[in-house]
Amino acid sequence: MNDNNKSKKAISRRDFFKKIGATGIATTGLAACVNQDKNAISTSVTEIPTDRMTYRTSPTTGDKVSLLGFGMMRLPSVGGRSAREGNEDIDQEMVNELVDYAIAHGVNYFDTSPAYCRGKSEHATGIALNRHPRDKYFIATKLSNFSPTTWSREASIAMYRNSFKELQVDYLDYLLLHGVGMGGGMEEFENRYMKNGILDFLLEERKAGRIRNLGFSYHGDIKVFDYLLSRHDEYKWDFVQIQLNYLDWKYAKQINPLNTDAEYLYNELNQRKIPAIVMEPLLGGRLSNVPTNIVARLKQREPEMSVASWAFRFAGSLPGVHTVLSGMTRMEHLQDNLRTYAPLKILTKDDFTFLQDTATLMMQFDTIPCNDCKYCMPCPYGLDIPAILLHYNKCLNEGNIPESSQDANYRDARRAYLVGYDRSVPKLRQASHCIGCNQCSPHCPQRIDIPAELHRIDAYVERLKQELS
Structure with a gap:
């Protein structure tokens, strides 16, 4: 790294801590779905408290939301793997068990989509959550009209209404325009949500109370992100979902010039006081499956903490973050994350610096930035x-x-x-x-x-x- 870059990095850190204070990152206020490697999960056998979950309060609805959000993207299959893989059915009994345990330990935010688990996530989520009182959980789902066959007004509204049926609800707590900026950028966004009148329709649905919070999840073309924020006074976004983790904080664009650093995305939301929901805190498992020298570095600083917990603490410690999503396939994933957030041990200034230095070390490894989201699948020629x-x-x-x-x-x-x-x-x-x-x-x-x-x-x-x- 040259001296100019070092200088920019130091200035950015000073600005960051001027905002949040030098003693630790404040937890008041508000701002994808993730595998964790078994070796990166804490081996602690301490009992997980049921009354220590960290919560954030929504400025628009007053929702008291758990800092740990359950991403229903990688639900377990009957074969024990993620239901995103292969053709195995979702293990509904295990989903029920995970949801029950999560709710019992304070988790109340559950994030799904018509596109997850080969189109079966909403149905399984609805079955699991419907066994609990409706005021015990918040449901987030998405209008996942990626295919041009779903861009018509009629097809998009049909997808939206089907979510109510699958989830067995008469209102949605959180509804997202899914993956804006992906594919064809601004042109595709306009076809999916503007030209067909769907965004106007969803704004009316929010006014009618069938959507309590309306936002979008962002990947891809930064022009779409900036455009939607420029219309915030008109649309009044209740929240925005972004990819954020300690590697993407400053290195997303260096990893791929078409990406945008999470620091920019976060700051743009924070200055507008728009709550941020964090996806990919582990980069699809890459921040739990780190090089062996990085594991040693993290373990030396906090021997009892899992490798994954560092990434979750980073995301959760930022002021303005509403909830941090984790796609949890197995009970040990859930338990490890509960130990991180029940309660959250806030990053100190030194911790933040330590993680940024760790990210710099990780950039020496020429890994491919695959998050295992499987949006590239299925391959027409059968490749995995x-x-x-x-x-x-x-x-x-x-x-x-x-x-x-x-x-x-x-x-x-x-x-x-x-x-x-x-x-x-x-x-x-x-x-x-x-x-x-x-x-x-x-x-x-x-x-x-x-x-x-x-x-x-x-x-x-x-x-x-x-x-x-």
Whole structure:
């Protein structure tokens, strides 16, 4: 990093702490769905309190919302995996158990979408939550009219009304325009919500009380984000959902020039006093599956805390953050997050600096910014795109990306990569089958050039196979 960048970084930190105070980040006020690696979860066996959850209060509705939000994007399947993977049905009994445990420990915000879990998340969420009194939880869902076949007024309204049916409710606590800025940027946003009159329709629904809070989730073209905020006086957004974590805080744009740093997104919302809902606090698991030297660094500072808890504390400590979403497939994910937020241990100034220095160290690893959201799926040629990219990242973090036969651990690393690749991704779904049709990249919230990455990985795999053992 050059001296100019260091100077900018230091100034930004001073501005940050001028706003929040030097003793710690205030917890008053307001501002995707995430896997956690088993090794990154706290092994603490201490009892989780049922009455210590940290809450934030909405300035518009007075909702007292749990700082931990349950993302219903990666619900468990009957086979024990996330229901986003394969064709297995959702394990409704396990979903019920997770929801019951979450509510018993103070979680009251549940986030779903017609697009999650192959279109089945809303239904499963409705079954699980309907077993509890309606005033015990807040439901957030989205108008996920991504496909041009759903851009008509009639199709979009039908999707919206179907959410009520699936969720078994007569009003929605939080409704989001889903993924604005993705795909075709401003033109696509206008087709999805403006030209068909859907945004006006939703504003009327809010006025009628069928939507209590109206907002949007943002990925992609910053022009759409800036435009919607410029109309805040007219639309009066109740909240906005953004991707925010300690790596994206300053490095999102460096990772991909088409992305926007979370610091900018957060500050734009905070100065307008628009509550922020945080998605991807773990970057799809990347901030729990960190390189071994980063694990050691985090553990040295807080031996009893999980690697993942650092990311959740970062997001939750920012003033103006309404709730932080986590897609929790297993009970240990939920329990670890409850230990982080019941109650929240607020980041100090030194903690914040420590995490920003940690992010700088992580930027030395050339990982692919895949969050395992699976918006790129299904591939028309059967590739398991996320599995290919995540296996590469995993091996990179573990030091199993051999570059030269002269590397000390070349033989072991080469074998670990190839054996792990075959175990993680069936041969017919590997990168060698990519023809470069590029049907995937326009749907990627991280703006990854997916065909280019797949071809790079395939060439690397072929080189490993051809070199003598």
